[in-house]
Amino acid sequence: MPIITYREAIRQAIDEEMQRDESVFILGEEVAQYDGAYKVTQGLWKKYGSERVIDTPIVEAGFTGIAIGAAMAGLRPIVEWMTFNFSLLALDQVVNNAAKMLYMSGGQIKVPIVFRGPNGPAEFLSSQHSQAFQSYYAHIPGLKVVAPSTPYDAKGMLKSAIRDDNPVVFLEAELMYAWQGEVPEGEYLLPLNKADIKRQGKDITLITYSKPIKVVQEAARQLEKEGISSEIIDLRSLRPIDEETLYASVRKTNRCVVCDESWPVASVGSHVAWLISKNCFDDLDAPVELVCSEDVPMPYNHTLELAVQPSVEKVVAAARKVLYL
Amino acid sequence: MKSSSLSSYPIDFLKKLLKDMLLIRRFEEKCGQMYGLQKIGGFCHLYIGQEAVAVGSIAALDLNRDYCLTAYRDHGHALACGLCPNGLMAELFGKATGCSRGKGGSMHMFDITKGMYGGNGIVGAQIPIATGMAMRFRYKKEKGVVLCFFGDGAIHQGVFHESLNLAKLWKLPIVYICENNQYGMGTDFHRVSAVEDLSIKGAAYNIPGKQVNGMDVLEVYEEVLSAVNQAKEEGIPTLIEAKTYRYKGHSMSDPGKYRSKEELESYKQQDPILILKNQMVDAKILTEEEYQSYDEECKNISNESVRFAEQSPEPSLSSLYEDVLA
Numbered sequence: 001m002p003i004i005t006y007r008e009a010i011r012q013a014i015d016e017e018m019q020r021d022e023s024v025f026i027l028g029e030e031v032a033q034y035d036g037a038y039k040v041t042q043g044l045w046k047k048y049g050s051e052r053v054i055d056t057p058i059v060e061a062g063f064t065g066i067a068i069g070a071a072m073a074g075l076r077p078i079v080e081w082m083t084f085n086f087s088l089l090a091l092d093q094v095v096n097n098a099a100k101m102l103y104m105s106g107g108q109i110k111v112p113i114v115f116r117g118p119n120g121p122a123e124f125l126s127s128q129h130s131q132a133f134q135s136y137y138a139h140i141p142g143l144k145v146v147a148p149s150t151p152y153d154a155k156g157m158l159k160s161a162i163r164d165d166n167p168v169v170f171l172e173a174e175l176m177y178a179w180q181g182e183v184p185e186g187e188y189l190l191p192l193n194k195a196d197i198k199r200q201g202k203d204i205t206l207i208t209y210s211k212p213i214k215v216v217q218e219a220a221r222q223l224e225k226e227g228i229s230s231e232i233i234d235l236r237s238l239r240p241i242d243e244e245t246l247y248a249s250v251r252k253t254n255r256c257v258v259c260d261e262s263w264p265v266a267s268v269g270s271h272v273a274w275l276i277s278k279n280c281f282d283d284l285d286a287p288v289e290l291v292c293s294e295d296v297p298m299p300y301n302h303t304l305e306l307a308v309q310p311s312v313e314k315v316v317a318a319a320r321k322v323l324y325l
Numbered sequence: 326m327k328s329s330s331l332s333s334y335p336i337d338f339l340k341k342l343l344k345d346m347l348l349i350r351r352f353e354e355k356c357g358q359m360y361g362l363q364k365i366g367g368f369c370h371l372y373i374g375q376e377a378v379a380v381g382s383i384a385a386l387d388l389n390r391d392y393c394l395t396a397y398r399d400h401g402h403a404l405a406c407g408l409c410p411n412g413l414m415a416e417l418f419g420k421a422t423g424c425s426r427g428k429g430g431s432m433h434m435f436d437i438t439k440g441m442y443g444g445n446g447i448v449g450a451q452i453p454i455a456t457g458m459a460m461r462f463r464y465k466k467e468k469g470v471v472l473c474f475f476g477d478g479a480i481h482q483g484v485f486h487e488s489l490n491l492a493k494l495w496k497l498p499i500v501y502i503c504e505n506n507q508y509g510m511g512t513d514f515h516r517v518s519a520v521e522d523l524s525i526k527g528a529a530y531n532i533p534g535k536q537v538n539g540m541d542v543l544e545v546y547e548e549v550l551s552a553v554n555q556a557k558e559e560g561i562p563t564l565i566e567a568k569t570y571r572y573k574g575h576s577m578s579d580p581g582k583y584r585s586k587e588e589l590e591s592y593k594q595q596d597p598i599l600i601l602k603n604q605m606v607d608a609k610i611l612t613e614e615e616y617q618s619y620d621e622e623c624k625n626i627s628n629e630s631v632r633f634a635e636q637s638p639e640p641s642l643s644s645l646y647e648d649v650l651a
Contacts, residue, residue: 025464051464062453062487069457072442073392075464093484096447097454105435105443106426107648141649165651 001184007177009151010040010116013158014078016187018048021076024162027054027063028080028117037082038118038177064090064115068098068167071113076162081117084133084171091136098167099142114161116170119147120211120261121309123175127297130305132260134210135267137169138238144192145239147171149213151181153236156190164192171238173211195242197249201231204319205249207272208259209235212310216259219315228323238268243275250276254285255322259310264292289318331608334543339605342384342542343616346376346598348623349401352410353573355627356400356417360577364635365417368446369431372401374572377597378504379405381545382472382567385553388440390467394455395474397432398571399444402474406441408434414630420637427640428648449475449482452501456488459497463560470556471499472549478509480523486530489564493530496560500552501527503566504539510575511583527564539567540597543604 004012018024025048030037032045032055045053056063060081067077081087087094094115101109121130137145144166148154154172161168198213199220208216213234220230231249235241250256256276260269273288294308331339353371360369372379375398383393383405395402403413408424416423417431425435425444433444442458445451455473462469479485480503492499503523507514515521524534537548545567552563570592574581581589605611 023464057487057490059483059487059490061484062456062491065450065453065484066457066460066488066491069454070460070464071457072454073458073461075461092447092450093453096450097445101443102651103648104425104429104433105437106424106428108425108435108437109442110651112651144650 001182003180004151004183005177006151006154006172006179006181007038007040009155009183010158010172011042011044012183013155013162014041015044015047017159017162018044018052023074024076024078025052025054026078026080027056027067029056029058029082031055031080036080038174040177041080060086060089061093065093065097067113068093068111071111072101072109076112078114078116078162081115083117083129084119085129085131087115087117087133094137094143094167095140099140103142110165111167112165113167114158114170115167116158117172118174119171120173121298121305122173123305124300124302125298126300130298132262132293134171134238135262138268143167143169143239144237145169145171146192146237147210148236149176149210149234151179151183153190153196155183156188157192157236160189160192168192171210176211193237193240193242195245196234196236197231197245198234199230199232201229201253203229203253204255204257204323205231205233205253206257206259206315206319207233207235207246209238210261212259212261215310215312216315218312219319222312222316223319228319230319235272241272241275243279246272246276247280250280251283254283256284257289257291257315257318257322259291259315261293261310263295264290265295267292286322286324289322291315291318331604331610336610339601339610342380342546343598343601343605343611344619344623345380345405346542346601347619348410348626349376349380349404350598351620351623351627352404352413352630353400355631357573357577359417359631365431367430368397369417369577370398370575371571371573371577372398374592375504375506375539375569376401377542377545378502378539378567378569379474381542382502382549384546385550386440386470386472390469391440392442392455392458392471393440394442394451394458394471395444396448396451396476396479397444397446398476399432399434403434403436403441403444406436406439408436408439408441410626410630411633412436414634415637418634418637419639420634421640421644422633422637426644449479449484451475452479452482452488453484456492456497456499459492459499460495462498463496468557469498470553472502473499474502474504476509477503477505477507477514477518477523480526481517489527489530489532489562492562493532497562498556498560499562500549500556501562501564502549503564504569505566506569506571508575508583511579513583522566524564524566532562532564534564534566536566536568539569540595540600542597542601
C-alpha cells in the first residue's frame, strides 16, 4: 500500500471529489496561485482553474459567508481557513447561518459545506496562532466536527465530509501535514460518526484525537514496558461522539485517561471525561483523568510552550494515577 | 412620477402592486393586534410604511429562479414573494403549519419554492450569504439574480464591505437594497454614518449606487428592474438606497420616543399606498369603490390567516430534534 503524507491525503480527497462532482470547489486565502499556505492545495489551481480553486482577499467572515450562501444555492464549497485562529472572524457565519439554516427554515435549506484548515498549537507562534478551537465548534448543534489523526482517516473522512449534506468542520494541524501513513490507491469513504480503536489493550483506556495521538501512542509504549496494556481510542469525530465505542472499552479496562490539547474548561476532553464518569460510573476503578493544555495563553518560549501542552510524561503520570501506581 | 406615465404599465400590474402593498399593511396591522393579545411572542418587527420597497423590488424578480434574502423585518418581503399569509401567521403563532414549521418565527420566514431564503436575525449576516447565492448563477452559467435587502443599521457592518468587494471582483448578479428607514433601532442614521448618502458606499468597490424614493413603488420598481437586468445580463452588482420610513417602532416593544409626532405625520402624508392609489384614481384606472373592495379583501385574508393559525396544531415535541441535521 502506498505511504503518503497527511497533506497529500487531504489533497487527494479534494482532487478526487472535485473530479467526481462539478459542484465541488475550494476557496480561501492563498489556495490557488500560491498553492496553499501549507501546500495542501498544491497543483489544484493548475488543474481546475480559477473558477473552482478560488483565491480570496483576507476577509474570513466575508468569504465564509459567501461559501455558505453558495452551499444554500446547491453548490458544495470547501472553505480553507489558513488556520482556525482566523476562523473566529467567521464564527458568526458558521454558527448563525451554516449551523442553523436547516433548522430555522423548517428543513427547507441544506448547507453542504466543509470548513477545513490547521487547528491547535504548532511551534514558536505565541498566543494568537497556537489555539485549539474544536470545543467552540463541537458546542454547536447543526454542525458535524471531525479531527482525523492519520492520512488514511483524513482522506476517507474528508471525502465523506464533502459528500455530506451538512456543514462539516474538519480539523487538521500544521505539525501533522508531514505525518506519513498507508493509504490505499482505490476509492474509499469513512464514516463521520465513528471512533477508531488505534491500539487494543486491557488495563486502561486512553482516549484522544488529532495531533496528541502520537503523544498517547508513545505513552502507551512506555506503559507497556511496565507491563501495562493500553487501549487507545481515537475519537475521530467530536460531534457526534461515538459514545458506545468509548463505553465498551472502559467497561473492559475500568480505567480511563482523556488527552486533549484544548484548554480544560468546557472542552471536548472535559465533556468526554464527564460522559464516561457518568455512564461508566459502576465500571470505573478510579476517577477519570484529563490531560489537557494548561489554562493559559500560549507563550512563545519553546520550553514554556511545550510545558503548556499534553506530553508523554503527563499522560504516563495520569495513567499511573488511575492505576494507583 | 406623474400619473400620466402610469399608462406605460398594464393596469393589472399596477393593481397587483397596490394590492400587494395593501395586504402587507393589513397583515402587519393584524400582527400588531395579535402581538398585543400575546398570540405572537418574542421580537416582532413590523414593515408598515416600507411596503413600496419590498413590493416594487420583488416585482422585478422571476421567483422561479431568482432569490430574495432580507433581515428580521421580513413579513413584507415574504408576502411580496407570494408566501401564503396563512403560513406566515401560523409561523408567527409558532404552529406546525407555519412556513418554517414553527421553528423560525417572525425573523425567519422561508419558502424556497417562492425564492424566499429568509429572514435573518443577525444584523448584516444575510449580506454575504446572499452574495454567495449569486455565485451559483455565475458558477453554473445560469441567468438569475439575488435581491439582498438590509437596513441602514447593517450597512456599517464589515461583511457588507467584504461582500461588495467580492461581488464586484467576481461579477456576481446581485442587487443590494439598503432600506434606509432612518433609524437603526432607536438611533438616527445620521448619528452613526459618516455620510448622508448611503448609496455612495459602493463607490469604493466601483459599484454604482443610486438613491430612490422608497415611498414610490413605481420608482423603486424601475430602478430595481434596471439593476436586475444589468446584474443578469452583465454581472454588474448595484447598490440601491431606498429612502423610506417605518411608522411603527423598531419592534413591538419600542414606543419610538426618539422621533417627533410631526416627523411621523409628515411621512404618513407620503404614504406609499396612498401615492399609488391617488395616481391610479387620477388616471381613472381605479375607483374609490374598487380600492375599498381591495382593502376589504386584504382585511379578510388577514383575518382568515389568524383563524388558520389559531386552529393549527402545535408542533409535536418529537419535532424538536428534526432538521438539526440533514
